[in-house]
Amino acid sequence: IGLSNVEDLSWKQRVNLAACINCGRCDSVCPAYASGRELSPRAIVQKLKSTYDKFNIQTEGFFSSGLITENEVWSCTNCGACVEECPAMINHVDYIIDLRRYLVAENRLEQQKTAVFSNLDQNYNAFGLPSYKRNDWLEELGVPLLEQHRNAEYLYYIGDAGAYDPRAQQVVKSFVKILQAAEVDFAIMSHQERNEGEIAKRMGEEGRFQLIAMENIATFEFYDVKKIITHDPHSFNMLKNEYPEFGGHYEVIHHTVLIHQLLEQNRLPVTTKKLEKVVFHDPCNLSRWNSIVDEPRQALSHVLDTPLLEIEQSKDRSFCCGAGGGNYWYKVPEQEKISTLRLRQLTSVNPQTIAVACPYCLMMMEDAVRTSELTVKVRDLAELVYDAMEYR
Known part of the structure; x- marks a missing residue:
């Protein structure tokens, strides 16, 4: 599982490595590099490329040989700035996630990372807070539950931060009142809402992500969900671009886009x-x-x-x-x-x-x-x- 030595590189990954011209434009926009972290996207690609060219650490592996360090791999924020900037269209983030998958499979994780995975397993959220109290605090706003309003046009997917972080909850309240003022037909899920799996996937826990995705898709199908609103871009990206691979096809809209539409339609005072x-x-x-x-x-x-x-x-x-x-x-x-x-x-x-x-x-x-x-x-x-x- 993941990327540990040169034999794990797919033909497409090898072609992409060969395309690197070592220009350094990826480094110039990388936030991790700018902050003084150990990561250099250019160096990662060049080091992987050198193993393909020389085939010299086939048995040792990238990490055991010291070619790539764990700090390098965990420094990436997956922001995609390097991908956007690269003239050769190399996807540096894909290599990083593959390297993380290997570390996760080998259980080379410290307590902070294992705690996140444990929280997702036990409480279905990354914060590790009780799942049965997930969206209870929204009851005072009179928000309809999908369990009782199965024909709602939109499911408003709150997400972990919106459900549990006090500051993010203020955003949810403002958006709910906007939806109510515009008479948007929406509902939320109570304790049945779970993390969408973005954190697990980005941290290299592919198996856990796929399980989460399939469980969520089964719940959405049970309630015949067709349209989903979310204010979290991480949830938006996963539900829109990753879930279709597992059969989850929805019209996903970010709250900024919906608010713009409501304003254009003069539905907000x-x-x-x-x-x-x-x-x-x-x-x-x-x-x-x-x-x-x-x-x-x-x-x-x-x-x-x-x-x-x-x-x-x-x-x-x-x-x-x-x-x-x-x-x-x-x-x-x-x-x-x-x-x-x-x-x-x-x-x-x-x-x-x-x-x-x-x-x-x-x-x-x-x-x-x-x-x-x-x-x-x-x-x-x-x-x-x-x-x-x-x-x-």
């Missing part, structure tokens, strides 16, 4: 425009992996009196917050936090507010602000739109 300077942080799973960059900006234009601020590292050239690839759940040696680097980029245009569209970006950016001397606010797009609504 937005009457107050904010006179504040806002910059938007593009989540990697939304912008780079799924090319959703215009809808969030157009939605914000409905509630702002001033043009949205833009920085160079935006849209498909966005810079990761540091949480992707499972990095939110474990620590990697680094010289400076990736979230701190990203905060510096975003605040270079002197915004009053950083708008985000991902619960993990929200938590990472707020943490970066807390450890700085800045007073900038971090708000989800749904919170900004809800604040601008007349009847709140």
